[in-house]
Amino acid sequence: MAGIEVTALHKRYPDGTVAVDHVDLAIGDGELFVMLGPSGCGKTTTLRAIAGLERQTTGDIRIGDTLVNDLPPAERDIAMVFQFYALYPHLRTRDNLAFPLRAEGLPKPEVRERVDEAARLMRLGPLLDRRPHRLSGGEQQRVALARALVRRPRAFLMDEPLTNLDAELRADMRTEIKHLQGELGTTMVYVTHDQVEAMSLGHRIAILNKGRVEQIGTPLEVYDRPASLFCAAFIGSPPMNLIEVEVADGELRGKSGLVLTPPPNLPRDRSLVAGVRPEALEVTEPGAERSVPARVVSAEWLGDEIIYVVDHGDQRDVRVRMPPTVRFAADAPVGLRHTGGPPPVYDVSTEELVA
Amino acid sequence: MAVSVGEAVSTGPVRDHTPPARRFGGRGRSVLEVALLAVLAVVMLFPVLWMIETSIKENRDVYAIPAKFFDFKVTMDHFKDVFFASGGGRSALSVSFLNSVVVAGVSTVLATVLGVPAAWAYSRFAVKAKKDQLFFILSTRFMPPVVVVIPIFLMYRQVGLIDTKLGLILIYTAFNVPFTIWMMKGFVDEVPAEYEDAAMLDGYTRLQAFWRFTLPLLLPGIAATAVFALIFSWNEFVFAIFLTSSDTVRTAPPAIAGLIGGTTVDWGLVAAASVVFALPVLVFAYLVRKHLVAGVTLGAVRR
Numbered sequence: 192m193a194g195i196e197v198t199a200l201h202k203r204y205p206d207g208t209v210a211v212d213h214v215d216l217a218i219g220d221g222e223l224f225v226m227l228g229p230s231g232c233g234k235t236t237t238l239r240a241i242a243g244l245e246r247q248t249t250g251d252i253r254i255g256d257t258l259v260n261d262l263p264p265a266e267r268d269i270a271m272v273f274q275f276y277a278l279y280p281h282l283r284t285r286d287n288l289a290f291p292l293r294a295e296g297l298p299k300p301e302v303r304e305r306v307d308e309a310a311r312l313m314r315l316g317p318l319l320d321r322r323p324h325r326l327s328g329g330e331q332q333r334v335a336l337a338r339a340l341v342r343r344p345r346a347f348l349m350d351e352p353l354t355n356l357d358a359e360l361r362a363d364m365r366t367e368i369k370h371l372q373g374e375l376g377t378t379m380v381y382v383t384h385d386q387v388e389a390m391s392l393g394h395r396i397a398i399l400n401k402g403r404v405e406q407i408g409t410p411l412e413v414y415d416r417p418a419s420l421f422c423a424a425f426i427g428s429p430p431m432n433l434i435e436v437e438v439a440d441g442e443l444r445g446k447s448g449l450v451l452t453p454p455p456n457l458p459r460d461r462s463l464v465a466g467v468r469p470e471a472l473e474v475t476e477p478g479a480e481r482s483v484p485a486r487v488v489s490a491e492w493l494g495d496e497i498i499y500v501v502d503h504g505d506q507r508d509v510r511v512r513m514p515p516t517v518r519f520a521a522d523a524p525v526g527l528r529h530t531g532g533p534p535p536v537y538d539v540s541t542e543e544l545v546a
Numbered sequence: 547m548a549v550s551v552g553e554a555v556s557t558g559p560v561r562d563h564t565p566p567a568r569r570f571g572g573r574g575r576s577v578l579e580v581a582l583l584a585v586l587a588v589v590m591l592f593p594v595l596w597m598i599e600t601s602i603k604e605n606r607d608v609y610a611i612p613a614k615f616f617d618f619k620v621t622m623d624h625f626k627d628v629f630f631a632s633g634g635g636r637s638a639l640s641v642s643f644l645n646s647v648v649v650a651g652v653s654t655v656l657a658t659v660l661g662v663p664a665a666w667a668y669s670r671f672a673v674k675a676k677k678d679q680l681f682f683i684l685s686t687r688f689m690p691p692v693v694v695v696i697p698i699f700l701m702y703r704q705v706g707l708i709d710t711k712l713g714l715i716l717i718y719t720a721f722n723v724p725f726t727i728w729m730m731k732g733f734v735d736e737v738p739a740e741y742e743d744a745a746m747l748d749g750y751t752r753l754q755a756f757w758r759f760t761l762p763l764l765l766p767g768i769a770a771t772a773v774f775a776l777i778f779s780w781n782e783f784v785f786a787i788f789l790t791s792s793d794t795v796r797t798a799p800p801a802i803a804g805l806i807g808g809t810t811v812d813w814g815l816v817a818a819a820s821v822v823f824a825l826p827v828l829v830f831a832y833l834v835r836k837h838l839v840a841g842v843t844l845g846a847v848r849r
Binding site for chain 1 (some may be wrong): 553614672674675676738740741743744747748749750751759762763
């Protein structure tokens with residue numbers, strides 16, 4: 192087991208596109224580290240560079256204390272699980288699991304012992320004599336995970352391993368992976384574009400955009416205080432409401448007059464945007480205390496909650512998360528007020544968190 | 547001898563089209579379609595049938611007027627003449643058939659050995675100006691062979707490749723490699739790169755990963771591509787007639803063409819030689835017919 196340290200990683204393709212732009216990551220020993228971002232943000236390229244499948248243009252990668260820049264993938268002592276499971280189609284499950292061990296040249300009894308152990312861990316018993324084409328997607332992914340396990344690597348690299356599974360199976364496998372990682376205590380780098388996956392799995396999350404790291408933090412940090420407007424818009428469903436605000440009389444006020452709890456140390460003379468989570472707003476009866484007059488544009492009834500889209504006289508409508516018991520008809524005149532603590536505030540021009 | 551390939555290709559669609567017609571047309575329409583296709587098939591196949599018939603007729607029946615369709619004496623003498631000289635020993639035609647086998651076979655193997663790794667590289671790696679390179683490779687096939695035959699002739703004369711099998715093999719390989727690269731790239735694109743990634747993580751080098759995991763999955767595609775290359779080399783006429791002259795080097799297409807043009811033409815022998823010449827290609831095309839369709843629609847066209 193080992194931590195992974197990525198320093199100033201830069202990847203430029205021959206055609207000139209920069210996939211990874213001076214990325215620094217320090218992944219702790221035994222950590223489940225998630226890289227999250229939209230497609231093309233460089234997360235997979237970073238992962239493949241760590242694996243050794245892609246050679247970085249500049250920058251260093253250390254696994255444990257070893258500088259692995261010039262080591263081929265096999266000598267980095269890592270295991271990778273792919274989105275497309277990459278089980279060898281001509282081999283039975285048993286041989287697929289044994290394959291990396293045989294390639295290492297381990298003695299037969301040990302190969303069998305390790306295969307049996309991994310099969311037990313992933314509950315593959317009845318599947319051991321089947322070939323990949325006779326396994327379902329979920330089963331194939333469990334075999335792929337077991338195949339990573341048998342090697343007892345220093346780190347697991349996961350490249351969107353659950354993307355090809357259906358929703359229910361994905362939730363199950365998510366739990367399974369988290370449990371497994373906790374049990375084994377092996378460092379895991381997990382790449383995904385699914386924020387729910389990232390939030391539920393990660394000890395820490397790195398949000399990448401256009402080859403750069405926008406923010407690294409625990410799921411709660413990332414959720415509560417997104418480091419940039421990009422992160423604010425990316426995390427959360429529905430995402431944060433971005434409300435243009437100005438500071439007046441010690442208050443933080445939206446254009447519609449909506450009053451927000453002001454954070455300390457607000458900079459002056461800059462145009463600011465506050466990021467307000469849908470659950471930090473409240474739809475009230477019209478004229479309620481501290482509320483501004485507003486109108487319900489539409490309502491999404493999700494069963495356990497209602498998402499109201501509300502027009503409060505600003506250019507942009509806001510989304511408000513309310514319990515299902517609070518019901519307003521579409522087009523009804525209502526009040527809107529802020530109920531949470533101080534929201535994160537961003538500078539419009541730099542798009543970065545300022546308070 | 548491009549005729550034989552034309553036949554091989556056109557017979558397939560004729561047969562294949564009838565079921566869909568029945569599926570989405572009315573009965574009347576389907577009858578009309580079948581009738582039209584039948585007429586088309588007869589027109590298309592008549593030269594082939596006539597060639598086969600001529601090859602088993604005696605020479606005086608060949609020239610009979612009115613033409614004898616059914617009531618002629620069957621003889622295998624022409625086929626014997628294809629392979630054996632009149633005084634005993636091998637005939638010049640049989641030597642040219644052997645040359646065809648060698649030239650087409652070796653050039654196909656060379657084109658495949660060069661083209662498959664190239665296709666793999668173009669499919670897997672980020673190459674500078676990849677699209678331009680691929681277009682350039684394809685562009686060498688834009689011109690008809692006859693355009694370059696004179697320059698090639700002059701170059702070959704300088705380096706002593708005129709009237710050699712090696713010369714033909716090289717030019718056929720050069721013409722087949724672009725095609726092989728393009729068709730194989732389609733097939734390689736279909737095989738997920740993750741197999742190789744996984745194998746590399748398991749301790750194989752990139753080349754070993756390709757050899758042990760990707761290549762076996764490519765075999766059907768390679769077979770289809772090789773058959774296309776083989777058919778091209780087998781049928782090629784222009785280079786063969788310009789670049790070779792002696793009986794010991796000549797391939798079958800110019801050799802068969804050479805039978806025509808004396809004071810008397812032994813049409814029975816020409817027909818028999820043509821039948822023998824067409825057979826291998828027909829058999830190959832039949833064996834890999836599924837892959838041929840896959841090669842045309844999926845491999846070469848989709849990307």
